[in-house]
Amino acid sequence: xxxxxxxxxxxxHEFRENKIAVVALxxxxxxxxxxxxxxxxxxxxxYDLANLSLMDxxxxxxxVGSGGYIHxxxxxxxxxxxxxxxxxxxxxxxxxxxxxxxxxxxxxxALGILAAYKGGRIESLIxxxxxxxxxxxxxxxxxxxxxxxxxxxxxxxxxxxxAQYAYFARTAYGAAKAEKGKDYxxxxxxxxxxxxxxxxxxxxxxxxxxxxxxATVQIANSISLEATLSFLGLGLPVTEPSLGMLISxxxxxxxxxxxxxxxYPGIALIILIVAINIVGDQVRDQFNPRLRK
Amino acid sequence: xxxxxxxxxxxxxxFFTRTGVIKAVDDVSFDLAKGEIMGLVGESGSGxxxxxxxxxxLVDEPGxxxxxxxxxxxxxxxxxxxxxxxxLRGREISMIFQDPIATLNPxxxxxxxxxxxxxxxERITARAAADRSADLLTKVGIPSxxxxxxxxxxxxxxxxxxxxxxxxxxxxxxxxxxxDEPTTALDVSIQAQILQQMRGLAAETGTALIWISHDxxxxxxxxxxxxxxxxxxxxxxxPTAALLxxxxxxxxxxLIGSLPAMTKAGSPLKQIPGTTPSLLSLPSGCPFAPRxxxxxxxxxxxxxxxxxxxxxWRCFDPVGQVDEVxx
Amino acid sequence: xxxxxxxxxxxxxxxxxxxxGDRIASKLGARVETRSIHAVSNVSLSIEKGETIGLVGESGCGxxxxxxxxxxxxxxxxxxxxxxxxxxxxNGAKVTxxxxxxxQDPFASLDPRMKVGETVAEGPITHGLTTKSDARAYAALWFxxxxxxxxxxxxxxxxxxxxxxxxxxxxxxxxxxxxxxxCDEPVASLDVSIQAQIINLFLELTRDLDLTTIFISHDLxxxxxxxxxxxxxxxxxxxxxxxVDEVYENPAHPYTAALFGSVPKLxxxxxxxxxxxxxxxxxxxxxxxxxxxxxxxxCPLADENCAKARPEMTGISNNRSVMCHNYQxxxxxx
Numbered sequence: 001x002x003x004x005x006x007x008x009x010x011x012x013h014e015f016r017e018n019k020i021a022v023v024a025l026x027x028x029x030x031x032x033x034x035x036x037x038x039x040x041x042x043x044x045x046x047y048d049l050a051n052l053s054l055m056d057x058x059x060x061x062x063x064v065g066s067g068g069y070i071h072x073x074x075x076x077x078x079x080x081x082x083x084x085x086x087x088x089x090x091x092x093x094x095x096x097x098x099x100x101x102x103x104x105x106x107x108x109x110a111l112g113i114l115a116a117y118k119g120g121r122i123e124s125l126i127x128x129x130x131x132x133x134x135x136x137x138x139x140x141x142x143x144x145x146x147x148x149x150x151x152x153x154x155x156x157x158x159x160x161x162x163a164q165y166a167y168f169a170r171t172a173y174g175a176a177k178a179e180k181g182k183d184y185x186x187x188x189x190x191x192x193x194x195x196x197x198x199x200x201x202x203x204x205x206x207x208x209x210x211x212x213x214x215a216t217v218q219i220a221n222s223i224s225l226e227a228t229l230s231f232l233g234l235g236l237p238v239t240e241p242s243l244g245m246l247i248s249x250x251x252x253x254x255x256x257x258x259x260x261x262x263x264y265p266g267i268a269l270i271i272l273i274v275a276i277n278i279v280g281d282q283v284r285d286q287f288n289p290r291l292r293k
Numbered sequence: 294x295x296x297x298x299x300x301x302x303x304x305x306x307x308f309f310t311r312t313g314v315i316k317a318v319d320d321v322s323f324d325l326a327k328g329e330i331m332g333l334v335g336e337s338g339s340g341x342x343x344x345x346x347x348x349x350x351l352v353d354e355p356g357x358x359x360x361x362x363x364x365x366x367x368x369x370x371x372x373x374x375x376x377x378x379x380x381l382r383g384r385e386i387s388m389i390f391q392d393p394i395a396t397l398n399p400x401x402x403x404x405x406x407x408x409x410x411x412x413x414x415e416r417i418t419a420r421a422a423a424d425r426s427a428d429l430l431t432k433v434g435i436p437s438x439x440x441x442x443x444x445x446x447x448x449x450x451x452x453x454x455x456x457x458x459x460x461x462x463x464x465x466x467x468x469x470x471x472x473d474e475p476t477t478a479l480d481v482s483i484q485a486q487i488l489q490q491m492r493g494l495a496a497e498t499g500t501a502l503i504w505i506s507h508d509x510x511x512x513x514x515x516x517x518x519x520x521x522x523x524x525x526x527x528x529x530x531x532p533t534a535a536l537l538x539x540x541x542x543x544x545x546x547x548l549i550g551s552l553p554a555m556t557k558a559g560s561p562l563k564q565i566p567g568t569t570p571s572l573l574s575l576p577s578g579c580p581f582a583p584r585x586x587x588x589x590x591x592x593x594x595x596x597x598x599x600x601x602x603x604x605x606w607r608c609f610d611p612v613g614q615v616d617e618v619x620x
Numbered sequence: 621x622x623x624x625x626x627x628x629x630x631x632x633x634x635x636x637x638x639x640x641g642d643r644i645a646s647k648l649g650a651r652v653e654t655r656s657i658h659a660v661s662n663v664s665l666s667i668e669k670g671e672t673i674g675l676v677g678e679s680g681c682g683x684x685x686x687x688x689x690x691x692x693x694x695x696x697x698x699x700x701x702x703x704x705x706x707x708x709x710x711n712g713a714k715v716t717x718x719x720x721x722x723x724q725d726p727f728a729s730l731d732p733r734m735k736v737g738e739t740v741a742e743g744p745i746t747h748g749l750t751t752k753s754d755a756r757a758y759a760a761l762w763f764x765x766x767x768x769x770x771x772x773x774x775x776x777x778x779x780x781x782x783x784x785x786x787x788x789x790x791x792x793x794x795x796x797x798x799x800x801x802x803c804d805e806p807v808a809s810l811d812v813s814i815q816a817q818i819i820n821l822f823l824e825l826t827r828d829l830d831l832t833t834i835f836i837s838h839d840l841x842x843x844x845x846x847x848x849x850x851x852x853x854x855x856x857x858x859x860x861x862x863x864v865d866e867v868y869e870n871p872a873h874p875y876t877a878a879l880f881g882s883v884p885k886l887x888x889x890x891x892x893x894x895x896x897x898x899x900x901x902x903x904x905x906x907x908x909x910x911x912x913x914x915x916x917x918x919c920p921l922a923d924e925n926c927a928k929a930r931p932e933m934t935g936i937s938n939n940r941s942v943m944c945h946n947y948q949x950x951x952x953x954x
Binding site for chain 2: 678679781783811812813814815816817819820823824838840841842844845846864865878879881882883884885886887888889890894896897898899902903
């Protein structure tokens with residue numbers, strides 16, 4: 001008989017063995033901490049106009065600005081320290097990504113599991129809607145919604161949720177359908193236990209593994225989608241520049257050699273997304289061989 | 294003088310996993326004569342399936358044959374390359390699995406699969422392949438074989454699928470067929486039909502058969518000799534009826550005794566206490582000792598196979614009438 | 621005979637689930653499966669309190685479906701099931717906790733993400749057999765009853781062996797304090813040496829708790845050992861019913877005889893050549909059962925009447941019955 005051994009500890013032990021995934025996870029954690037404590041680790045608060053000086057604008061990396069410190073990554077057209085702007089931008093990107101991911105997960109999973117458990121007309125209705133949703137390119141949908149609702153954090157998150165809940169719904173539906181047929185659900189129903197108990201205590205916990213996989217990928221997608229929208233000028237207002245907005249700001253200067261304004265936020269974005277995807281891949285791989293028991 | 298189809302000596306197949314070495318098969322030896330049917334009996338974890346796979350060279354990483362010799366009609370198999378083994382598999386030695394769904398390709402008709410199996414080892418025209426296939430299918434009891442050859446596996450019932458698998462195994466008239474629990478998943482009436490058929494087929498084609506099963510009754514109705522496995526070792530072997538009538542090893546006796554047919558209805562069955570040991574942490578000495586009522590200090594040493602004529606057992610204190618065997 | 625559990629003309633039909641697309645397609649002439657499966661056809665059975673009735677048959681005979689009907693997991697398409705005077709199902713939902721089930725695959729029947737102690741206590745807490753605070757002690761009691769150490773209450777199913785998991789499943793069922801236990805192939809997925817342990821546990825518990833049991837199995841020797849009466853099923857019908865020894869000694873239905881004849885027995889005699897009484901052919905598809913008596917295409921005693929008229933369940937003695945036109949021939953057969 002093995003020692004006390006929850007599914008979580010088992011999962012972690014297996015995860016630890018893939019060194020690359022562990023590195024990626026550390027990168028994600030570091031970036032999240034940087035974002036969380038952006039105000040503490042940034043040399044400058046880039047949104048406090050009092051800190052900015054146009055004299056410092058468009059300076060290359062290594063420039064010592066009027067604040068008396070080195071701008072490690074240079075400055076942007078408004079004179080903002082790029083390193084600080086990236087930290088604050090990370091915070092916004094991650095916030096939006098997590099919020100959109102969490103809400104999409106909740107709505108999508110609820111719809112998917114409901115459709116699978118109830119069956120019949122409800123199942124057809126919900127899943128046809130989801131299929132319809134999935135046939136639209138996400139960015140198109142997000143654009144339309146932002147155009148309708150206007151700009152702002154809530155509107156942006158709503159657009160992202162509308163574009164992504166379908167993936168969660170489809171995954172949750174598949175998982176719930178597969179689990180529904182299993183003996184332990186039948187055993188629970190046979191006790192008898194009410195539908196609510198069966199769904200909440202038995203069905204949902206066993207559908208979470210594939211949902212976690214989708215969640216990691218979708219969070220990365222949210223971040224990327226938000227960056228795209230911001231790059232196009234349809235994301236958050238200028239006062240809260242996310243990484244996409246920073247890239248967009250620097251775009252006109254690419255040709256004149258002031259690459260750092262776009263490139264460094266771009267690199268930060270890529271590192272974040274790739275790291276999340278690697279973690280997501282590892283999580284997905286770990287859940288797969290488990291199926292052969 | 295019956296020639297030996299298969300001779301296995303001191304076969305050992307170990308799996309080298311992260312958590313330790315699993316000695317799935319440890320020091321297994323037996324001989325199989327041409328046309329003989331041998332039963333390999335054991336529960337899960339006994340090593341019977343891995344033995345079968347080892348004979349075919351189908352053991353994958355992290356497992357491999359670490360010791361021993363397998364001689365198929367005099368030819369040593371353990372030193373052959375993958376390509377050479379592939380040449381032999383299906384032709385000289387083939388296997389029937391428990392679930393034919395796994396062995397039959399769902400997107401090919403039965404006829405196509407049999408033709409492919411034939412073409413893998415010999416040059417044969419489509420017409421000749423069809424003839425041979427239909428002939429074999431009829432022999433294994435599939436009605437209207439020619440027509441059925443154009444059907445897909447899912448159009449057959451479980452019993453029929455298993456018969457197709459048997460037919461495929463017989464295509465090249467191999468010297469040895471290894472059948473791994475082929476009737477376990479089938480209804481008892483279908484099992485009876487197939488057992489009846491196998492006996493006739495083995496005699497007719499001269500194919501030696503190793504029937505792997507956990508079911509003593511099934512194996513005893515088909516096999517002329519039995520080998521009982523426990524924790525990777527053969528703990529007892531010998532002619533079927535004699536072995537079952539007078540088992541020497543406590544495990545064999547326990548298995549026979551625990552059958553419901555051996556106890557009056559409604560009374561508690563004679564159970565073997567405990568559970569099969571984990572192959573990762575086998576006790577040194579006799580692996581059955583923790584569950585054995587008769588274990589003493591000597592059992593802390595691993596028993597060797599004691600042979601008397603055509604019977605053998607690994608036990609220091611056999612439970613049966615030894616004199617009946619030696620006389 | 622007091623009927624503790626009474627099945628009255630139970631039928632269960634599984635119809636094809638046709639989507640709108642299917643319906644249109646079939647109207648246009650496409651081949652869409654519109655036949656139903658009569659998994660259980662007009663079965664009546666009276667079970668006495670405390671008896672163990674064995675339900676045997678091969679695949680497609682309907683024994684699992686019948687078990688689920690008795691357990692209240694499925695609701696009958698027609699007929700009713702009465703347990704001690706009250707219904708098991710009302711309006712499609714199970715309304716009693718007095719019948720519980722032990723399933724075949726002990727790994728699949730335990731929620732892999734729940735601690736086994738919680739699994740055992742869940743039903744009793746929901747139905748007021750114990751409170752949340754007493755739940756652990758309650759589960760521990762049942763664990764001991766089935767031979768498990770209560771210290772393992774906090775483990776997960778994957779940490780146990782097959783035999784132990786089946787004990788947990790039995791504990792879960794018994795923790796609901798049922799009067800009736802439906803066991804669907806409870807030892808089929810277990811190793812032979814473990815089967816004996818579980819069968820012994822089962823015999824002990826049914827005696828101590830005076831349980832009425834429906835024991836479903838394809839393994840005739842196990843059923844013979846644990847049952848008082850045996851019911852043989854074929855294509856959704858009970859074709860023979862009676863005390864297990866009598867039916868075994870002298871079967872009245874040709875199928876019963878053939879079934880018992882197909883079971884391999886241990887060969888103890890060197891010269892014995894085991895002969896199987898094989899049945900011709902295979903079980904017909906439940907989508908299109910034969911006319912008249914379902915067994916007639918494979919039956920050695922079949923005559924023209926058998927192909928035309930469906931036999932009724934006929935009483936042979938006061939506790940044996942058979943569904944066969946020619947049962948007298950079978951009884952006098954050697």
